[in-house]
Amino acid sequence: MNILEAVFTGITQGAMIALVALGYTMVYGVLKLINFAHSEVFMMAAYFGLVFLSLLIGDVSAVNGIVSPEAASSTFAGVFGALRGHPLAAAAAATVLAMLAASALGIGVERVAYKPLRGRGKGALVRVTPLVTALGMSVLLQNLAQLLFTARFRPYPQVLSGEVQVPGLGAITSSRALILGASIIVMIGLELIVKRTWFGKAMRALSANEEAARLMGVRTSRVISMTFALGSSLAALGAVLFCLDQSQVYPTMGVVIGTRAFVAAVLGGIGSITGAMLGGLLIGIIGELVKLTDYSGGVDVLVFLVLILVLLVRPAGLLGSTRTEKV
């Protein structure tokens, strides 16, 4: 039973990691670039969610220093007051708002840090320069968060209490059930977007061959922007769900989750959307299983060990493409 429980918790953890991993893998797909700033978009999204949620439930104690109680009860009350007394609706609205804000941030990061460099430079620099600006963007966002929100740990308001009964597993906290449910729905939705919509097809075409995609009439810069928006909004969903369940928000929180999500994306095969989901789940489950043992401090060590082993056997990751062009 213990193991079963750990696996279940691992799946919820993993689903959240997968939501973040998807952003790495989709951006890599279209730009062949590791967007190191993605983990910081995740962190910023956690703050966005915190601010929106606090305003929506009318309790700004968690955001003191960011929003004053006076402003909350006067300026913002008109806009955000409607859902007071409905914590679930407030949480849902805060999540959506955080997703929108994170999309805008993601698009902004791309415009500022990557777009100006596209098609410039020669040889190895074409790949290296954007990596440097990615790291720079990441540091910038982290420092910006310190400045705006200070370094203190801020707990999320606990709006989801109570438990639900799951047959075979017993009681699980309702926030975990929500994470799991929301992640499953979002991942199915994402599969549908990628497989069925014109945007999804354009994104896959662009990943495969940029020039050929342009020859189909795909406006590549628009698809790139939309990919950043989609990836960032998924990270925001992950961030808010994660924080609702268990966590505090702090400016360096992106590093821990971001690293695991990045590893998940590489493990699953960077560029592969299903791979990112699988990688996330595996890392979540491994993490929880390790906690059952005496080596619970060594989760990240084991995660990297698994990564190295998988890459030794399958250099492109579990589901990564190893196809070579046919002549």
Add this chain to the structure above:
Amino acid sequence: MRVAHPTRASLALADGAPLLELTDVKVSYGGIKALKGVDLRVFPGEIVAMIGANGAGKTTTLKSIMGLVPLAGGAVKLAGRPLAQDTTEQRVAEGISLAPEGRAIFPNLTVLENLELGAYLHRDAKAMKETLEDVTELFPRLGERMKQEGGTLSGGEQQMLAIGRALMARPRLLLLDEPSLGIAPKLVQQIFRAIAEIARSGVTILLVEQNTRIALSTSQRAYVLRTGEIALEGDAKELASNPEIQAAYLGG
């Protein structure tokens, strides 16, 4: 083949006016002058061939028409209108489609998805359905492989897919870059029969080839490109019997 575009207005071209016109087109890659002033005209309904050795600048010419490389000089006009300000997407919308060198199909998308992407700009359900039918009639091998990933096709099938994908856009001008490259002779015959069939339905074609024999027998007029310049032009049959061409491109 049904070739009318679902929304684009048909062209009002003056009698004898070219559909495509390149005047003194120059393209450089860094210091390398790939095109040194190319003049070329394609009239509506024609199949025009452009032949030339490897590195002569054939692909670069097609890229300059699609707006995939910047011009260092000269102009590209479609139906008399200069395309200088137009992006590649706009040129596709105006009716130019390219089946690029090396096919450049999307290997991890299915054959059907590859074809659908050809219709990305108009997305007209009826036109898509019709062209899908027409393309399967033209290339029955594709019809049998719709659900397969593009990357699993043979080279010849991929070329058929690249041409079919370009047709899905309902172009008025189809540019083909070496459709015979690296393809089994039997399939080359099939593909060139299809090219002639496409032209008969009213699509104008500019055909780039290194396979001079088949290019000259399929086209009405031809240009010979040599190190970035037009060395010869004329009637395809006359060029095929030109001793210079026979010596240089037809193996004597």
